Amino acid sequence: MTAESTIFVLTDTPALYGNDLTGHGNPPVFIRDVPTLLTRLKDAEAAGLVLEIGKVMRASRAERDRLFSYAGCFPVLRTKPNPRVGSVAYLDPMDRFLDNLNDTSGKRQRGHNRVGALLPCLFAREDDPSMAETLEGLILDISPGGCFIKADKTFKGETFAQVRIPGLANRRPIYSSIRWCSSDAKKPGLGIMFIDIAKDQAQEIAQMQDTVAD
Known part of the structure; x- marks a missing residue:
């Protein structure tokens, strides 16, 4: 340091x-x-x-x-x-x-290692925790710290989002920060950092990583 x-x-x-x-x-x-x-x-x-x-x-x-x-x-x-x-x-x-x-090189590690996934998800604007107006996406990699959502459509100008992952036992929306947004035709979507994630959600995602490691 x-x-x-x-x-x-x-x-x-x-x-x-x-x-x-x-x-x-x-x-x-x-x-x-x-x-x-x-x-x-x-x-x-x-x-x-x-x-x-x-x-x-x-x-x-x-x-x-x-x-x-x-x-x-x-x-x-x-x-x-x-x-x-x-x-x-x-x-x-x-x-x-x-x-x-x-680290002084500027090449920081992720807080968590990501693992590949194919998880359907829904995301909404940050002020829509009831998920009344959602867009669909597909999570291609995930960790307890965040994920990449492949999505053809996004909410323009938003810096935060509510993300629901139906594949988790706890389907509560995860309040998240949108770290970046890409409209690249080859890989359109959102880089997400989870903020308000429940303990059991983080644990279930971590178990996905353990399964891949095994």
């Missing part, structure tokens, strides 16, 4: 993280709200983002849009705290997050 790298943690409960994020260079900086985090990131040359999904989802759309624009520059570690039992669930591998934070 370079001397300038800082881990910013979006949380109201720093104590839950214990020493998980210490000993990796600069001490982590705990921040309670998205606007303050955005202000700090404007001047950051190298950083890692530890984002509690609940706090991200309570931010405004404009704030979420700005926050995830940094995901293309800085590694992200998604978390879900459980204050009742005094623990934090990490939705991404800690070692991969730290490796990406250490």
